[in-house]
Amino acid sequence: METKRTIEIPNGVNVIIDNITVKVSGSLGELQRDIWYPRITLMKTGSEITLNTDVPRREQMAMLGTFESHLKNMITGVSKGYEYKMKIVYSHFPIQLKTEGKQVIIANFLGEKKARKANIMGNVKVTIKGDQVIINGLNKEEVGQTAANINIATKIRGFDPRVFQDGVYLVERSGR
Numbered sequence: 001m002e003t004k005r006t007i008e009i010p011n012g013v014n015v016i017i018d019n020i021t022v023k024v025s026g027s028l029g030e031l032q033r034d035i036w037y038p039r040i041t042l043m044k045t046g047s048e049i050t051l052n053t054d055v056p057r058r059e060q061m062a063m064l065g066t067f068e069s070h071l072k073n074m075i076t077g078v079s080k081g082y083e084y085k086m087k088i089v090y091s092h093f094p095i096q097l098k099t100e101g102k103q104v105i106i107a108n109f110l111g112e113k114k115a116r117k118a119n120i121m122g123n124v125k126v127t128i129k130g131d132q133v134i135i136n137g138l139n140k141e142e143v144g145q146t147a148a149n150i151n152i153a154t155k156i157r158g159f160d161p162r163v164f165q166d167g168v169y170l171v172e173r174s175g176r
Helices: 058-079 140-153
Strands: 004-008 014-018 021-025 030-034 040-045 048-053 082-089 096-100 103-107 116-119 125-129 132-137 167-174
Touching: 004 058, 014 040, 021 058, 030 058, 040 058, 048 058, 058 140, 082 140, 096 125, 103 140, 116 140, 132 140, 140 167
Parallel strands: none
Antiparallel strands: 004 048, 014 021, 021 030, 040 048, 082 132, 082 167, 096 103, 103 116, 125 132
């Protein structure tokens, strides 16, 4: 069983490992994350990051894969960034979206008087153009959670979703 995983660091990306803190910086910005699990070591040698465990048990091997994904996502985020596109769909009442600080305000959803709100996570930028909502950021988890917050805020309760298909839905993801 493979107890070691290596990740190539591309040109233009700098990785600093300080104890359990990993800082990844690139052309778009910098991300930082604490990565630690018992019996797993993390080392940078040249232009590679090596994840290693001395105990090849199921939970250590699963965490190796998780840490590898987190590091690859951080490298992609600082070099390319992540962009999610969502589409505003309505049939009778035109939905009005706007951003205010760290929230997306969803007004006139199904003709409701009170506006619904969705939180914008971390350093994510939300742009609204016509019937498109574009979400940009470096951290894949923050971009995805912001998209999920907007989608959940427009979830229809108490009506048949086959008839009332209004909402804001994820259409495209890029930056992988």
